[in-house]
Amino acid sequence: MTRYAMITGASSGLGLALAEALARRGRNLILVARQRDLLESIALELTQRFGVEVLLRACDLGEPLRLSGFLLELEEGDRQIDLLVNCAGIRTYGHFLAQEWGDEQDIIEVNILALTRLCHALGNAMAVQGGGQILNVASLAAFAPGPWMTTYAASKAYVLHFSEGLREELKQTGIKVSVLCPGPVRSPLRRIPRLDNGNRCMSPEEVALYTVRALEKNRALIIPGRRNRWLAASPRWLSRWLARKLAGAINRAYCPR
Structure with missing residues (x-):
């Protein structure tokens, strides 16, 4: 079975980028x-190149109903998924009370609920198959309170702790669980000029x-970049009030103006 x-x-x-890195290693992808239009062009390009x-x-x-339908399709299909990468995520910047509630709810629906449902559904399928691997994408923001992107930071803290707990629970089933906590990533769709300078x-x-290299080594916590690993550890050395003050000052500086 493929x-x-x-x-x-x-x-x-x-x-x-993760799709391309996996395709380069010969992995078939979903x-x-x-x-849909972007996915079609990406699928064609990856197929032709790799x-x-x-x-x-x-x-x-x-949208919970659409997610339910998608999970039903996966359950009834005959395709074996041995690696789940939960990379979809939503973020807002700014004062919590100034945000539209719908946008904050979307963060919770996508970053927390959808990710958890996918882990549950595909985790059960992997257990039946005898094993598999799950990568959940959190953020450097998961390690401290995040004023001015409060819901986002809290959602990523959930992903971090959920993934680490799940890793211990699923060891005996042959399922490996890792969590990725990147710092700011350059993207033409989410460009933040004050972060795009230098390195x-x-x-x-x-x-x-x-x-991908860390996944091959079955790393539990993946933090790319020496500077980011230092930043992830730094809240342990600070009092809670100082950690949230510093995080708030940094996040507020990056808010769109």
Whole structure:
């Protein structure tokens, strides 16, 4: 039976870079994102360049009914998914009370609920298959409170702790669980000029290459970049009030103006 790696949020940025890095290693792919036209062109290009099979599914993971339908299709299908990459994510910047509630709800639906449902559904399928691998994408923001992107940071803290707990639970089933916590990643769709200067941002390709190599070593916590690893550890050395003050000052400086 043909095996596939399924990647959510695969139409741009880090999700696309991870898809290319896996295709380069000969992995067949199932790409999931909202934009069908982008997925079709990406699937064609990856197939032509690397000779792998690339399937696609246009699905808004923030809509529970559409996600349920997608999971039902996977359950009834005969494709074996042995790697799940939960890369889809939503972020907002700014004062929490100034945000539209719908945007904050979307963060919770996609970053938390959809990710957890996919882990549950595909984790059960992997257990039946005798094993597999799950990569959940969190963020450097997961390590401290995140004023001015409070819901996003909290959602990524959930992903970090959920993934580490799941790793311990699923060891006996043969399922390996890793969590990726990148710092700011350069992206033409989410450009933040104040972060794009110098070496503050890694490219999606750099992060993807580091991540794929770490997955091959079954690393539990993946933090690309020495500076980012230092930043992830720094909240342990600070009092809680100072950590949130510093995080708030940094995040506020990056808010769109």
